[in-house]
Structures are given as structure tokens and as C-alpha cells.
Amino acid sequence: MNEAIYWYAVCTIILFLKMFGLSLYQAFHRITKASYKTPEDAAFVGVKPVAEELPEVQRGAKAWLNDLENIPIFFALGAACLWTGAAPGAVAWWFIIFTAARVLHTVSYLAAMQPWRTIFFGVGVVCLVGLAVEILLALP
Numbered sequence: 001m002n003e004a005i006y007w008y009a010v011c012t013i014i015l016f017l018k019m020f021g022l023s024l025y026q027a028f029h030r031i032t033k034a035s036y037k038t039p040e041d042a043a044f045v046g047v048k049p050v051a052e053e054l055p056e057v058q059r060g061a062k063a064w065l066n067d068l069e070n071i072p073i074f075f076a077l078g079a080a081c082l083w084t085g086a087a088p089g090a091v092a093w094w095f096i097i098f099t100a101a102r103v104l105h106t107v108s109y110l111a112a113m114q115p116w117r118t119i120f121f122g123v124g125v126v127c128l129v130g131l132a133v134e135i136l137l138a139l140p
Helices: 005-031 038-045 055-084 088-110 116-138
Strands: none
Touching: 005 055, 005 088, 055 088, 055 116, 088 116
């Protein structure tokens, strides 16, 4: 197995676990505080719906939306790198750095850590651009 395929697979799993963990983070806060905005969820556990989501749930939802704006692009560019045979060593580093940046972005988002959140977001964007360049360089 080539290095790029290996790291693409590993990073994909890490990103999946990170996003799943973000869902669990939101669920933990909802469950432990019995705070549900959706009427059927509140009724299911026998409480009244709240007017507004908990701050932790709101922050988690915003981090989740940011993931949805970036991680699918990573999956597409990563797959294109593998299909075009882009430089496996360089591509593997882009995969690893992007994944680390997204994990750190989520941690800094949940902890309200600026400017770190923006820095990690920027590192992720640079990695996406790097992957696009690797694809262009691999094309005949």
C-alpha cells in the first residue's frame, strides 16, 4: 500500500471519530442538563422544550457546520490525489497536517480559544490548497 493511501485512510477515520465525538459532546450536554429544544425530544424524556439551545450545544453545532464546509472538500481532494498519483510523500503530509488542524480547530472552537481557532482553520485551508496544487502537478 502506498504511503498516501495509508494516510488518507487513517486521516479519514480520525476525522470521522472527531465528528462523531462532536455529536457525542452535544448529546452529553443535552442529556446531562435535560435541555431539549425539539418538542418531540423533550416530550420523549418528559421535560418541556427550551427556547434556546445550550451554549455548549450551539458552539458544537457551529463547529459541526464548519466541519461540513471543509472536511468533504478534503475527502474529494484526497481522493483526487490518489487517483492522479500525486506525490505520495507530500500528499501524506498534507493529509496529516489537515487532520491535526481540524482536530485542533474543534478543540479551540469548543474552548472559545481565539486566535487559535482561526489559525487552525487557516492551516486547514492551506492544506486544501496544497492538495489542489499536488493534483495539478500530477496531471499530464
